Amino acid sequence: xxxxxxxxxxxxxxxxxxxxxxxxxxxxxxxxxxxxxxxxxxxxxxxxxxxxxxxxxxxxxxxxxxxxxxxxxxxxxxxxxxxxxxxxxxxxxxxxxxxxxxxxxxxxxxxxxxxxxxxxxxxxxxxxxxxxxxxxxxxxxxxxxxxxxxxxxxxxxxxxxxxxxxxxxxxxxxxxxxxxxxxxxxxxxxxxxxxxxxxxxxxxxxxxxxxxxxxxxxxxxxxxxxxxxxxxxxxxxxxxxxxxxxx
Amino acid sequence: xxxxxxxxxxxxxxxxxxxxxxxxxxxxxxxxxxxxxxxxxxxxxxxxxxxxxxxxxxxxxxxxxxxxxxxxxxxxxxxxxxxxxxxxxxxxxxxxxxxxxxxxxxxxxxxxxxxxxxxxxxxxxxxxxxxxxxxxxxxxxxxxxxxxxxxxxxxxxxxxxxxxxxxxxxxxxxxxxxxxxxxxxxxxxxxxxxxxxxxxxxxxxxxxxxxxxxxxxxxxxxxxxxxxxxxxxxxxxxxxxxxxxxx
Amino acid sequence: xxxxxxxxxxxxxxxxxxxxxxxxxxxxxxxxxxxxxxxxxxxxxxxxxxxxxxxxxxxxxxxxxxxxxxxxxxxxxxxxxxxxxxxxxxxxxxxxxxxxxxxxxxxxxxxxxxxxxxxxxxxxxxxxxxxxxxxxxxxxxxxxxxxxxxxxxxxxxxxxxxxxxxxxxxxxxxxxxxxxxxxxxxxxxxxxxxxxxxxxxxxxxxxxxxxxxxxxxxxxxxxxxxxxxxxxxxxxxxxxxxxxxxx
Amino acid sequence: xxxxxxxxxxxxxxxxxxxxxxxxxxxxxxxxxxxxxxxxxxxxxxxxxxxxxxxxxxxxxxxxxxxxxxxxxxxxxxxxxxxxxxxxxxxxxxxxxxxxxxxxxxxxxxxxxxxxxxxxxxxxxxxxxxxxxxxxxxxxxxxxxxxxxxxxxxxxxxxxxxxxxxxxxxxxxxxxxxxxxxxxxxxxxxxxxxxxxxxxxxxxxxxxxxxxxxxxxxxxxxxxxxxxxxxxxxxxxxxxxxxxxxx
Numbered sequence: 001x002x003x004x005x006x007x008x009x010x011x012x013x014x015x016x017x018x019x020x021x022x023x024x025x026x027x028x029x030x031x032x033x034x035x036x037x038x039x040x041x042x043x044x045x046x047x048x049x050x051x052x053x054x055x056x057x058x059x060x061x062x063x064x065x066x067x068x069x070x071x072x073x074x075x076x077x078x079x080x081x082x083x084x085x086x087x088x089x090x091x092x093x094x095x096x097x098x099x100x101x102x103x104x105x106x107x108x109x110x111x112x113x114x115x116x117x118x119x120x121x122x123x124x125x126x127x128x129x130x131x132x133x134x135x136x137x138x139x140x141x142x143x144x145x146x147x148x149x150x151x152x153x154x155x156x157x158x159x160x161x162x163x164x165x166x167x168x169x170x171x172x173x174x175x176x177x178x179x180x181x182x183x184x185x186x187x188x189x190x191x192x193x194x195x196x197x198x199x200x201x202x203x204x205x206x207x208x209x210x211x212x213x214x215x216x217x218x219x220x221x222x223x224x225x226x227x228x229x230x231x232x233x234x235x236x237x238x239x240x241x242x243x244x245x246x247x
Numbered sequence: 248x249x250x251x252x253x254x255x256x257x258x259x260x261x262x263x264x265x266x267x268x269x270x271x272x273x274x275x276x277x278x279x280x281x282x283x284x285x286x287x288x289x290x291x292x293x294x295x296x297x298x299x300x301x302x303x304x305x306x307x308x309x310x311x312x313x314x315x316x317x318x319x320x321x322x323x324x325x326x327x328x329x330x331x332x333x334x335x336x337x338x339x340x341x342x343x344x345x346x347x348x349x350x351x352x353x354x355x356x357x358x359x360x361x362x363x364x365x366x367x368x369x370x371x372x373x374x375x376x377x378x379x380x381x382x383x384x385x386x387x388x389x390x391x392x393x394x395x396x397x398x399x400x401x402x403x404x405x406x407x408x409x410x411x412x413x414x415x416x417x418x419x420x421x422x423x424x425x426x427x428x429x430x431x432x433x434x435x436x437x438x439x440x441x442x443x444x445x446x447x448x449x450x451x452x453x454x455x456x457x458x459x460x461x462x463x464x465x466x467x468x469x470x471x472x473x474x475x476x477x478x479x480x481x482x483x484x485x486x487x488x489x490x491x492x493x494x
Numbered sequence: 495x496x497x498x499x500x501x502x503x504x505x506x507x508x509x510x511x512x513x514x515x516x517x518x519x520x521x522x523x524x525x526x527x528x529x530x531x532x533x534x535x536x537x538x539x540x541x542x543x544x545x546x547x548x549x550x551x552x553x554x555x556x557x558x559x560x561x562x563x564x565x566x567x568x569x570x571x572x573x574x575x576x577x578x579x580x581x582x583x584x585x586x587x588x589x590x591x592x593x594x595x596x597x598x599x600x601x602x603x604x605x606x607x608x609x610x611x612x613x614x615x616x617x618x619x620x621x622x623x624x625x626x627x628x629x630x631x632x633x634x635x636x637x638x639x640x641x642x643x644x645x646x647x648x649x650x651x652x653x654x655x656x657x658x659x660x661x662x663x664x665x666x667x668x669x670x671x672x673x674x675x676x677x678x679x680x681x682x683x684x685x686x687x688x689x690x691x692x693x694x695x696x697x698x699x700x701x702x703x704x705x706x707x708x709x710x711x712x713x714x715x716x717x718x719x720x721x722x723x724x725x726x727x728x729x730x731x732x733x734x735x736x737x738x739x740x741x
Numbered sequence: 742x743x744x745x746x747x748x749x750x751x752x753x754x755x756x757x758x759x760x761x762x763x764x765x766x767x768x769x770x771x772x773x774x775x776x777x778x779x780x781x782x783x784x785x786x787x788x789x790x791x792x793x794x795x796x797x798x799x800x801x802x803x804x805x806x807x808x809x810x811x812x813x814x815x816x817x818x819x820x821x822x823x824x825x826x827x828x829x830x831x832x833x834x835x836x837x838x839x840x841x842x843x844x845x846x847x848x849x850x851x852x853x854x855x856x857x858x859x860x861x862x863x864x865x866x867x868x869x870x871x872x873x874x875x876x877x878x879x880x881x882x883x884x885x886x887x888x889x890x891x892x893x894x895x896x897x898x899x900x901x902x903x904x905x906x907x908x909x910x911x912x913x914x915x916x917x918x919x920x921x922x923x924x925x926x927x928x929x930x931x932x933x934x935x936x937x938x939x940x941x942x943x944x945x946x947x948x949x950x951x952x953x954x955x956x957x958x959x960x961x962x963x964x965x966x967x968x969x970x971x972x973x974x975x976x977x978x979x980x981x982x983x984x985x986x987x988x
Contacts, residue, residue, distance in 0.1 A: 010315075056303060056313075066303075084402040088342070095338050102946050126620055126680075155331040159406075186620075189680070190687045197710070205843050208949035209713075212706030216691070219703075349595075349699050373867055373927075433867075436927070437934045444957070452596050455702035456960075459953030463938070466950075550797060550807075560797075578896040585836050589829070649825040653900075 012046055016054035019044040024063050024074050025167055027243035031076030034067060061165040063244070076246045077168070079229070083222060085169040090218025092160045093144070098211035099151035101202045110203060113146040117195050124192040128185040136188065137175045143195055144171040147214070150202065167241040174224040174239065181235070183227050187220050194220075259293055263301035266291040271310050271321050272414055274490035278323030281314060308412040310491070323493045324415070326476070330469060332416040337465025339407045340391070345458035346398035348449045357450060360393040364442050371439040375432040383435065384422045390442055391418040394461070397449065414488040421471040421486065428482070430474050434467050441467075506540055510548035513538040518557050518568050519661055521737035525570030528561060555659040557738070570740045571662070573723070577716060579663040584712025586654045587638070592705035593645035595696045604697060607640040611689050618686040622679040630682065631669045637689055638665040641708070644696065661735040668718040668733065675729070677721050681714050688714075753787055757795035760785040765804050765815050766908055768984035772817030775808060802906040804985070817987045818909070820970070824963060826910040831959025833901045834885070839952035840892035842943045851944060854887040858936050865933040869926040877929065878916045884936055885912040888955070891943065908982040915965040915980065922976070924968050928961050935961075 020040065023029055041051045055072050058064045064072040077085070120139050125131050148160040164170050174184065194217040201210035228235045228242070236242055267287065270276055288298045302319050305311045311319040324332070367386050372378050395407040411417050421431065441464040448457035475482045475489070483489055514534065517523055535545045549566050552558045558566040571579070614633050619625050642654040658664050668678065688711040695704035722729045722736070730736055761781065764770055782792045796813050799805045805813040818826070861880050866872050889901040905911050915925065935958040942951035969976045969983070977983055 053317075056306075059303075060307070070300075080400070081402050084400045087346075088402060088406065091338060091342050095335070098949060099334075102948070104946075153327070153331045155328050155335060159335065186683070186687075189683060193680075193684045197713075205845075205946060206948065207843070207946075208839060208952060209706075209710070211949060212703075213710065216703070216707065216710070219691075345702060349701070351699075433930070433934075436930055440927075440931045444960070452598075452699060453701065454596070454699075455592060455705060456953075456957070458702060459950075460957065463950070463954065463957070466938070550800075553797075554801070564794075574894070575896050578894045581840075582836070582896060582900065585832060589832050593828075647821070647825045649822050649829060653829065 012050035013053045016046040016050040020054045031074045082168045089169045090215040094211040094214040097214040098207040101207035101210045173241040259297035260300045263293040263297040267301045278321045329415045333469045336416045337462040341458040341461040344461040345454040348454035348457045420488040506544035507547045510540040510544040514548045525568045576662045583663045584709040588705040588708040591708040592701040595701035595704045667735040753791035754794045757787040757791040761795045772815045776813045823909045830910045831956040835952040835955040838955040839948040842948035842951045914982040
């Protein structure tokens with residue numbers, strides 16, 4: 001007999017996964033509540049097996065947690081958790097940058113990330129009205145994916161992927177709200193200077209510098225977080241990434 | 248109807264977990280092979296539900312991996328993976344040490360870790376024959392657990408716990424083989440000097456120094472790894488932690 | 495008998511010093527040539543004693559060097575020397591920032607440097623035409639002087655003063671040429687973001703971050719140096735600080 | 742007319758220099774007192790010109806200071822000054838190690854410093870009675886001289902030379918008192934592990950690690966300083982390097 005858990009068609013699992021992630025990220029399930037598999041399966045119109053696989057995946061990503069009595073609940077994060085997750089993203093990406101500088105990078109890989117940075121140069125304009133934020137978001141995501149892979153450590157790439165799957169620790173967490181806020185726009189000018197400096201430091205084999213730059217780059221997210229929470233709390237609703245943050 | 252996955256009695260899960268972890272760590276299951284739930288359940292004398300919970304836990308720890316076709320297989324690690332995991336453990340513990348120094352530590356917590364270091368001082372003797380390695384292992388484990396918790400970041404503590412659950416990334420990976428190898432004994436003298444320096448740096452609020460020390464501390468594991476693989480390959484069988492390493 | 499060297503009236507020494515420094519910085523004396531005390535004394539209209547005191551001071555600053563046969567010559571610096579001096583300035587200012595974060599700073603000192611940064615905020619505008627570069631230069635100089643003094647180490651403050659007295663290692667080395675060059679203007683936006691981040695890191699006791707930021711801040715000078723030498727060599731004559739650089 | 746200051750025969754200057762340095766380091770001149778050129782010239786049996794050259798050299802080294810009214814006095818250092826000078830030595834040697842790792846080192850230079858470390862391995866024994874401290878001191882001095890020169894930066898080498906000419910900031914400051922003190926002997930075991938790790942980090946192009954190790958290496962001096970002042974004040978007289986320290 002082949003156990004059911006292992007036969008879930010991939011399509012069904014993906015459907016369950018994207019549906020479930022959506023519910024969680026939009027804050028439609030109260031953090032802390034025990035998730036009912038029956039109710040979720042019916043709501044998402046999938047069977048139990050793909051639902052379980054989806055729950056397992058979200059547990060890996062840190063969006064839901066196993067609870068001692070069995071089953072899962074949506075995790076809730078304090079502001080300090082969010083700060084720590086951003087810090088940790090910076091530490092891990094910093095390690096990726098440092099190891100790339102220390103171990104050396106194949107010319108083709110260096111060319112690829114340099115090309116992304118150069119394309120970004122055309123996107124990041126001093127005039128905020130001229131900026132294409134959607135394009136920035138796509139290229140920024142690409143930059144960070146390439147960076148995570150630059151030193152060729154699969155162990156590290158996995159950790160970064162796991163960490164950045166937390167919505168508020170994603171490199172694009174605050175990009176979708178950039179439009180119209182001068183503070184955010186100015187932070188993109190600094191971010192792009194950092195993108196360039198990171199690649200240059202790696203090419204020059206300056207590991208300590210590359211690590212520090214990537215850490216500081218992540219700090220921009222924290223800076224934007226502080227800005228939203230302290231200076232412009234009305235923006236908070238617009239930052240999807242903060243749906244899971246309590247308090 | 249309550250789904251079975253959520254009702255597994257805790258005792259059964261623990262039995263499945265320790266049995267399964269043992270099989271994996273002792274290298275009794277070939278890395279890469281798809282694990283048969285039926286066969287494992289019968290071998291470990293547990294039912295399917297606690298077995299699945301155990302598999303899920305080991306997946307979190309990184310000992311088994313989900314495979315695309317469904318189910319799990321035992322992960323296999325290259326020497327580079329092992330090196331990277333040790334590096335990452337150093338990076339994460341380094342972050343714990345740095346944040347503790349930067350954020351400040353409650354006096355009771357500082358007292359507790361200082362006490363462990365002072366007890367270790369009596370255990371680490373210049374005469375290897377006089378050393379109680381088992382006691383060292385216990386105290387060393389305690390030191391690292393306290394360090395991970397020192398800055399009070401739950402996000403970070405979880406990551407360190409996850410990373411050090413990989414056997415070769417554990418702070419005690421090479422301690423159980425110390426006896427009789429002068430290189431290992433000397434590395435414990437250095438390790439203990441580092442334990443002291445880490446706590447002192449944290450107390451002095453020297454974050455950069457604390458971080459660097461904790462990283463360097465983890466490098467001793469890599470040094471011992473290199474020693475085993477290059478200088479004394481006959482020792483390899485004795486290092487349980489290397490059972491999962493291929494090549 | 496009181497030796498003459500000790501009786502030079504202060505005014506005369508200052509006259510000799512500023513006159514001599516001017517000659518050296520404007521490149522009016524060939525690097526490497528042995529300086530004739532007789533000729534210099536007559537040219538600057540000072541007597542030998544204050545001239546010697548001035549030579550001694552410039553020797554401390556690194557602008558002239560003692561030569562083995564006795565006497566002094568104007569030092570000449572290669573491009574690599576200039577790069578290394580900028581690097582070293584970053585390392586020393588980074589140490590000042592780190593020690594301030596680690597040791598803690600008196601509130602009045604923190605207030606003073608914060609005030610300078612806030613004033614700079616009004617000076618650094620996204621519109622280059624609206625910027626008052628002279629005011630920037632003055633405030634920037636003040637920021638760096640306060641930073642060097644923040645941790646209260648006289649040993650360190652002296653070293654930073656010595657190092658930044660080399661014209662190309664001064665924090666203002668490339669400010670006087672900023673006007674009209676978009677690359678330089680954009681670098682000031684980044685510089686001001688760094689000023690803010692340095693002070694914030696110190697206040698948060700984040701020493702590693704403060705050190706890395708101050709180092710990266712100095713790298714802007716190197717970036718501007720590379721820009722002048724590689725992209726716009728015609729600018730070189732305008733950068734007074736590069737008069738001593740050969741090749 | 743050739744000015745006298747420039748004609749001092751080299752031999753006379755060296756005689757004045759070594760005589761004067763001796764007086765200062767042995768604490769035979771009260772710090773702060775204005776040095777009388779007349780008295781010193783007669784005491785050291787040299788003429789005024791070589792004496793002035795010697796004073797100038799010691800001023801560069803930081804042992805004597807120019808005083809506002811003209812002339813020189815022996816500098817006095819507080820405990821904090823000594824701590825800061827040791828810190829700064831670590832920072833500068835750390836920079837030398839980092840730049841060597843980042844820029845890469847010629848194989849012959851790497852071979853030379855590796856050879857010194859290997860020779861040291863035979864000198865540093867776990868049995869303190871078997872150790873040849875004089876040989877350690879010579880080889881340790883050689884190690885640090887080679888390290889300062891490894892990256893090929895003349896600017897940096899000069900700064901390190903200047904800084905380590907302060908007796909308490911010298912890499913050998915606490916070596917001459919090692920004999921008979923178990924704490925000092927144990928610190929040499931750690932020091933030698935650091936020597937090895939520094940060279941290995943440089944060879945592996947790990948700049949951040951090399952820098953941190955060299956800094957930590959200098960911290961051993963501070964550790965020994967604290968030990969002398971707090972645990973065994975009777976040793977203080979034996980540490981020549983502390984003659985200039987007040988309080």
